[in-house]
Amino acid sequence: MKEFADIVGAANVLTGEEDMAPHLRDWTGQWQGSARAVLLPGNTEEVAAVVKAADALDVPIIVQSGNTSVSGGSVPDEAGDGIVLSLKRMTRIRAIDPAARTATVDAGLVIEMLQDAVAEHGLDYPLMFGARGSAMIGGALATNAGGSNVLRYGNARDLCLGIEAVLPSGEIVHGLTGLRKDNTGYDLKNLLIGSEGTLGIITGAVLKLVPTPRVRSTAFLALPQVEGALDILNRLQDVSGGLVEAFEYMPGPMVEAIREHDPSLRAPLERTAECGILVELASTRPADAEEDETGEVALQRIMLSEIEALMEEGQIEDGFFATSEQQRRDLWRLREAVLESIVARGPFRVLDAALPLSGVPDFLRRAGDVAEAAGLQPLVVGHLGDGNIHYSLSARDGGSWDEGRADAATGELLDILADMKGSYSAEHGIGRVKTGTLAKRKDPAQLEAMRTIRQALDPGGRLGRGVLLS
Amino acid sequence: MKEFADIVGAANVLTGEEDMAPHLRDWTGQWQGSARAVLLPGNTEEVAAVVKAADALDVPIIVQSGNTSVSGGSVPDEAGDGIVLSLKRMTRIRAIDPAARTATVDAGLVIEMLQDAVAEHGLDYPLMFGARGSAMIGGALATNAGGSNVLRYGNARDLCLGIEAVLPSGEIVHGLTGLRKDNTGYDLKNLLIGSEGTLGIITGAVLKLVPTPRVRSTAFLALPQVEGALDILNRLQDVSGGLVEAFEYMPGPMVEAIREHDPSLRAPLERTAECGILVELASTRPADAEEDETGEVALQRIMLSEIEALMEEGQIEDGFFATSEQQRRDLWRLREAVLESIVARGPFRVLDAALPLSGVPDFLRRAGDVAEAAGLQPLVVGHLGDGNIHYSLSARDGGSWDEGRADAATGELLDILADMKGSYSAEHGIGRVKTGTLAKRKDPAQLEAMRTIRQALDPGGRLGRGVLLS
Structure with a gap:
């Protein structure tokens, strides 16, 4: 480990069992690996030097950022011959450009930290999922994380303008340009995003920011059946000019299971909806935030009018409209209690x-x-x-x-x-959990192309061994 | 050529000088190549069979769709040993799904044909550039075309949910899924999009559609200097809830050159603006299309109010607001006359x-x-x-x-x-024109990775010889 200590400093090479432990297992408890050391480089140049040294020494590398994966892709396998490269010391916000609405950050920055930092500029990084308090930008990009606001703002891929990364060769891709358009060759940015640490190590990114909405309108709708949901979404999009931020499916049995697990959570409707939808609109328009003489907010009026029309048509049976921030939070608490209710x-x-x-x-x-x-x-x-x-x-x-x-x-x-031409991993990635499924079910031409690309960029197979393609 | 005639039919193998001519030169007249034949396959399976035959016979292939490239990437080089594979017989709209707002099409479909076909569903494919009357979907994707509405709807890449393509091996990538989320392995879709026909032949695509706006508001603004433009854009986005479709820079000397070339075009403002901006908002909201008692449309009022405030602050000097569809068209005619005015x-x-x-x-x-x-x-x-x-x-x-x-x-x-970390090809691609610039100026790590990927996927170098990487 001396070669690595020379690069990152002895204090940043963890080898003790206790120090390494949190880096060797995933939070679900499903995956427990081992490693010779956990390295904590402090900057991109150190990451590149580590990758080059690992190449020379023939040592495999698992990249780790927040270690919140649900697919086991952020922990090493059991062979114990490799190193974990943790990005957790690389937490800088390198720049925020409020006019261009971009942030340039290190890959080890926790998502929520970025969200807090840009909020003072009236901006948001709108990647919204449960683990955002510990998940880091690098992992979000490496796995192309999604969440509940993808409908409006896109996933991690869509919110990224450029990346800096270290290739398996140890060369640094300098792509922190913040360009909205750039057709100079192959799209390496999108190839690395979603490659789960197997084609390169993302060390930095330029991210899109969006203006914080002035007003939101949130409701829980009961539909007689899910068949009508897409039409309702389209109509709400059109009457609002595309302001739907979330359109979450929460059928009756799911709501009941949540309330069974946590009876303190209130059911939004008296009668359980066969097909429940949690819908939220958000707007930056000052006029949408104005209250009329009855105290009703304009954005809520827009949504309510359309929903009343849909109720008259029989497409919606019932609806609960959050009229306070507390009621809105309660609806989202219900949504966010899903996973633990199932686990329980x-x-x-x-x-x-x-x-x-x-x-x-x-x-x-x-x-x-x-x-x-x-x-x-x-x-x-x-x-x-x-x-x-x-x-x-x-x-x-x-x-x-x-x-x-x-x-x-x-x-x-x-x-x-x-x-049905569906996907078996919409947002969770392949990791270690689904390598078998991928190998069995991926379109053969695509699987072969993926293997060819990985082999070409990482002939030694040193990055992310056993992840994505086994 | 018998092998190829057996695949596509003798009538679809062009070898006569006159028949081939339009396929061997580009519209700018800068590029004139030669070929043994122009093949017109009728479907994806024929494309795949042609690629396999070409592989066996060691014949290079140039893919061509609308042949409207400005970078010479759609015509063959002068060696004359290869074939042109034209997609122009593959013009089917395979499916339109109005509820999901997607269209599945052949790569040889002309963009405007798609736009016309989806208009009857109240939808649009919002890729908006001059050549859309002859440019085809395949070329738009292969070059990641942009245009004037990218600000709102994204470029060809962003508007594509999935592709079908033939790899250099002749294998077919079956990716016409229409999924909004799919994290099952590397992003081959985005690797092929923008690869200018060098990594595969895009034969079909699932495209995003957007609702046709009910109302637009268009203006030409005079700013004292370009420095304030970004702030003005952000403010118009925020007061409208993100409805800006176009924000086009047209400084004084450009407007003067256009009017010199075509005096029938009217200058929008009496005094030439140091920094002119053509701005357009578009909305699907019924309320935005409503007229008040003075006949003013709500969307126009929203824009006008903000611009009045900006004028009081001295950020805008003057403005012309289109109050009829004719006035709007005149503004856009001015914008669209740019290229010919420069050429003249x-x-x-x-x-x-x-x-x-x-x-x-x-x-x-x-x-x-x-x-x-x-x-x-x-x-x-x-x-x-x-x-x-x-x-x-x-x-x-x-x-x-x-x-x-x-x-x-x-x-x-x-x-x-x-x-300044800028791009020398924002939307026109590399083609044959900029291979030298790319080789000289691309980040070395990225250039090397691009070469590695191309070599791995097309070891014979048969697709797009001399295009993108020379």
Whole structure:
């Protein structure tokens, strides 16, 4: 380890069991690896020097930032011959340009830290998901993280204007340009984004920022069936001029499971909705934030008018409108309690599915049939505006759990997805969890091209061994 | 050619001089190549079979769709040993999904044909540039085309959800999924988009559509200097909730050159603006299209109010507001007459520059100094909201033109761009025109990675010989 200590400094080479422990396991407890050391480089040049040294010494590298992956891609395998390269000392905000609405940051910056820092400029980095208090920019880009605001602002990929990265060769890609347009050759930025640390180590990024909305309007809608949801989304987009930030699917059984787990959370509607939708609009328009003589906010009026029309048409059965920030928070608390509610029920399988938007109702019907036949309880939540459905299977109330039956049902769901041209990893990536699924189900031409590219850029296979392509 | 005739049919193999001619030269007249034949496959399977046959026979291929490139990437070189593969028979709209707001199309479909076809669903494919009446989807994607609406809707890359393509191996990438989220491995879609026909042949695509606006508000603004433009753009975005579709830079000398070329075009303002901006907002909100008692449209009122405030602050000197569709068209005719006005003046050099948004004023000042010192007339137009500046140099009125001096000045502009981390090809690509510039000026790590990827995917170098990387 002397070569590495010379680069990053002895204090930044962790080798003790206790020091290394948090870097060797993932938070889900599913993945526990080992390593010769955890290195904490302080800047991009040190990362490049580490990669070059590792190349010379034939040492494999796992890149790690916030270690919040749900797919095991941020921890090493069990061989113990490699190093973990942690970005957690690289936390600088290098620049904020309020006029251009961009921030240039180190890859080890925690997402929420960036959000706090740009808020004082009236700006936001609108990547919104549960782990944002510990997830870092580097990991968000390496896995192309999504979340609940993708519908409006795009995913991590869409919010990135440029990256700095270290290639497996140890060469530095200098791409922190902040350009909105640049057609000078292949799109290496997007190739590295989403490559899960296997084609290069993202060390910095220029990120798009958006103006903080002045006003939001949030509601929970009950639809007679999911079939009408896409039309409702389109109509809300059109009457608002594209202001829908979130359009989250929360069907009745999911809401019930949440309330069972945490009875302090209030159900938004008296009668459980067959198809519940949490919808939020947000606007920067001053006029949209104005109150009329009755105290009603203009943006809420726009949404309410359309929803009233939809109720008259029978497309919406009921609706609850948050009229205070507290009520809005309560609706989002319900949404954010989904994962722990599912976990609390015991063992489960979850599919991070994406469908073409029009295919969602058909998928839900077919998947429901599979769950029914397997005697399992489906618990479903989704970013409906993106066609992204998180589909969980757990034991029925009072029912038993059978691993084999759960695996068989999951396989059937994957077959349905394949049949419908869906994705089995909408936003969670492949990591270590889904390498087998990828190898089995990816379009052969694409799989072959992926292997060819990885082999060409990293002939020694030193970056992210066992991640993405095994 | 028998092998190829067996695949596409003898009638679809052009070998006569006259038949081939339009496929061997580009519309600018700068590039004239030769080929053994022009093949017109009718579907993706035929394209794949042609690529496999070409591989077996060691025949290079140039892909061509609308042949409207400004960079020479769509015509063959002069060796005459290869084939041109034209997509012009592949013109199907495979599907339109109005609810999901997507269209699935063949790569040989002309952009305007798609726009016409989706208009009846109240939708648009908002890629807006001069050549859209002959440019095809395949070429737009292969070159990641841009235009005047990128600010609002993104470029060809951003508007594409999935592609079908034939790799240099002849294998077909089946990626026509229409998914909004899909993190299953490397982003091959974005690698192929913008690769200018060198890594694969795009044969089909799923494209995003957007709702046709109900109302537009268009104005020509005179600013005392370009420095304030970005702030004005941000303020118009915020008061409208992000509705700015175009924010085009048209400084005084450019407007004068246009009117000199075509005196029938009216100047929008009495006094020529030092910094002119053509701005357009567009909205789907019914309320934005409503007229008040004076006949003023709500969207226009929103824009006008903010511009009045900016005039009081001295940030805007004057403004002309289109109050009829005819006036709006006249403003856009002025914008669209830019290229022919420059061409009409005689020889010129043009730089397709992109800068970080905040860097534009500094670039214009420095570039102006170069033009001044070289005794050349700069004529400038730009998509200011994207930091994209088309910077032309031509002879001064009554002045002489010197190729050497023009080249030297262009080189200085490229040096300034490099110094400012700008791009020398914001939207026009590399083609054959800029391979030398790319080889000289691209970040070495990126250039090396590009070469590695091309070599790995197309070891025989059969696709797009001499294009992008020479």
